[in-house]
Amino acid sequence: MARPRKKKATEAAPERSPQEAALCEKYPLVNIVPGSWRAPGGRDGWGTKATVVTLCPCSEAEGKDVTTVRATSDLFQVGSLCQVCSKARSKNKAAKRKEAK
Numbered sequence: 001m002a003r004p005r006k007k008k009a010t011e012a013a014p015e016r017s018p019q020e021a022a023l024c025e026k027y028p029l030v031n032i033v034p035g036s037w038r039a040p041g042g043r044d045g046w047g048t049k050a051t052v053v054t055l056c057p058c059s060e061a062e063g064k065d066v067t068t069v070r071a072t073s074d075l076f077q078v079g080s081l082c083q084v085c086s087k088a089r090s091k092n093k094a095a096k097r098k099e100a101k
């Protein structure tokens with residue numbers, strides 16, 4: 001049975017806007033939460049940047065939605081990893097680099 005998904009403060013429509021659909025096409029590896037796209041100035045604290053909410057792959061393991069707000073201009077480099085996962089990943093990379101020496 002599917003569990004009901006918890007919604008955070010934003011009551012986002014589950015439909016993708018054209019802008020969001022374009023981003024999904026551009027960054028197929030990034031997991032963008034449907035309906036989370038906000039126009040520049042549309043999200044507090046992000047100034048004039050357009051933003052989306054991404055869902056980290058660790059959500060499944062965590063048993064909850066692990067989401068992060070991103071500027072759309074950053075998507076190409078950050079992917080959909082949450083802070084914890086991207087930290088863990090860069091740690092792993094650093095460790096591997098050490099081992100290689």
Ligand SMILES: [Zn+2]
Pocket residue numbers: 056057058059066081082083084085086
């Ligand atoms: Zn994560």
